[in-house]
Amino acid sequence: xxxxxxxxxxxxxxxxxxxxxxxxxxxxxxxxxxxxxxxxxxxxxxxxxxxxxxxxxxxxxxxxxxxxxxxxxxxxxxxxxxxxxxxxxxxxxxxxxxxxxxxxxxxxxxxxxxxxxxxxxxxxxxxxxx
Amino acid sequence: xxxxxxxxxxxxxxxxxxxxxxxxxxxxxxxxxxxxxxxxxxxxxxxxxxxxxxxxxxxxxxxxxxxxxxxxxxxxxxxxxxxxxxxxxxxxxxxxxxxxxxxxxxxxxxxxxxxxxxxxxxxxxxxxxxxxxxxxxxxxxxxxxxxxxxxxxxxxxxxxxxxxxxxxxxxxxxxxxxxxxxxxxxxxxxxxxxxxxxxxxxxxxxxxxxxxxxxxxxxxxxxxxxxxxxxxxxxxxxxxxx
Amino acid sequence: xxxxxxxxxxxxxxxxxxxxxxxxxxxxxxxxxxxxxxxxxxxxxxxxxxxxxxxxxxxxxxxxxxxxxxxxxxxxxxxxxxxxxxxxxxxxxxxxxxxxxxxxxxxxxxxxxxxxxxxxxxxxxxxx
Numbered sequence: 001x002x003x004x005x006x007x008x009x010x011x012x013x014x015x016x017x018x019x020x021x022x023x024x025x026x027x028x029x030x031x032x033x034x035x036x037x038x039x040x041x042x043x044x045x046x047x048x049x050x051x052x053x054x055x056x057x058x059x060x061x062x063x064x065x066x067x068x069x070x071x072x073x074x075x076x077x078x079x080x081x082x083x084x085x086x087x088x089x090x091x092x093x094x095x096x097x098x099x100x101x102x103x104x105x106x107x108x109x110x111x112x113x114x115x116x117x118x119x120x121x122x123x124x125x126x127x128x129x130x
Numbered sequence: 131x132x133x134x135x136x137x138x139x140x141x142x143x144x145x146x147x148x149x150x151x152x153x154x155x156x157x158x159x160x161x162x163x164x165x166x167x168x169x170x171x172x173x174x175x176x177x178x179x180x181x182x183x184x185x186x187x188x189x190x191x192x193x194x195x196x197x198x199x200x201x202x203x204x205x206x207x208x209x210x211x212x213x214x215x216x217x218x219x220x221x222x223x224x225x226x227x228x229x230x231x232x233x234x235x236x237x238x239x240x241x242x243x244x245x246x247x248x249x250x251x252x253x254x255x256x257x258x259x260x261x262x263x264x265x266x267x268x269x270x271x272x273x274x275x276x277x278x279x280x281x282x283x284x285x286x287x288x289x290x291x292x293x294x295x296x297x298x299x300x301x302x303x304x305x306x307x308x309x310x311x312x313x314x315x316x317x318x319x320x321x322x323x324x325x326x327x328x329x330x331x332x333x334x335x336x337x338x339x340x341x342x343x344x345x346x347x348x349x350x351x352x353x354x355x356x357x358x359x360x361x362x363x364x365x366x367x368x369x370x371x372x
Numbered sequence: 373x374x375x376x377x378x379x380x381x382x383x384x385x386x387x388x389x390x391x392x393x394x395x396x397x398x399x400x401x402x403x404x405x406x407x408x409x410x411x412x413x414x415x416x417x418x419x420x421x422x423x424x425x426x427x428x429x430x431x432x433x434x435x436x437x438x439x440x441x442x443x444x445x446x447x448x449x450x451x452x453x454x455x456x457x458x459x460x461x462x463x464x465x466x467x468x469x470x471x472x473x474x475x476x477x478x479x480x481x482x483x484x485x486x487x488x489x490x491x492x493x494x495x496x497x498x499x500x
Contacts, residue, residue, distance in 0.1 A: 044498075055429075059425060083411070093296050093297060295380055295387045296385050335400075336400070351474045
């Protein structure tokens, strides 16, 4: 974090965030609202449990339709992207140094790719249990 | 008969080498006086060491910005009766997010340099001045008439912005509003200055800047417009129509 | 001269979450940030828990019993409420970012929060 002194010059603009990153964040947002709405409705209303939640068997059966794991994976990619770009934005608000930002960005990318990879594996694993 | 209130003026004090603290001054005031009048009277009759900035006393110079009971105000146009009541305390502190030089006076240098960076215009041709309900349609020759920019560079918006609290590098509301006033089309060099983490994308639509602006700049609206300009410019560049 | 006081610093992030004496926009910002962090935490927790589905029916259905626990139910309610609030506030941000409703952004916020309350009441009734 840089300290402002009486004589410091105004810093050169830094490329930590730009139009495209912001656009991805705001495009994934509304997309999430739609997909999340569907996801919540299905997972809390269509299950055989009294509460509407799905049991293990409900989920396995549900995943036999290939559209379902496809939508869930799209949902996962969207939510992880939106979430991690947002988190990075919060960190950017604290004026991290170039090095710290670089480390944070890589960590978030690794985290994002890991979770999406894990999610794809899980969706395939569930679908194949039918 | 002039109304008289008895209030306590609680003034933030910070001198070189001393810990910050508040000094309380009991005083009689006319509630239709301004907060700046009260501060000046304390300086004149109680404590000549109080340091504060003031100049025009009619909201055109932007020098007297302070926090009054926690909220950013231009003290020369803030009536005492609007911010306190008889028998109460009136707390006066320096603006947030600027280094304190002494007591209520802050160092605005970094802010002024940001305004210079974006080429903030002090005067602009009347047709470009966004005057509400003009008396007639502007003609091309009206461009010879100049109007002072609404922004008086008082810094209240910088103080009120929650993002400015955590990063000094963010351009901030007033410089971004000045960039919008210039326009990306008119000054393409502004694109790289504002399309970055220190520019428009650091704004989180809090709108505090517009709330506290005493001069009708409406910085938040201008930042939103600047975003549109930036997105438009980037898409034009992408499709080769820059 | 100590000019470092009163200056921006990362350590002041707490001020984002305490919008005392600030206008409604600051409260909206604080709400959006709190819900964002809460939903992020929930997202990763949720993904980890779903791993039980790959361990067979026993592991997952055992977890389902937990969902009847009142504290867990309250947590789920909080997540759903957070999603509604964050989503609707996000729409306000997108709209104002493209110049829609900028001069009426407070009314936009109040309107969206009214919708949020209706939705929250709806699924609260459904859950309880």
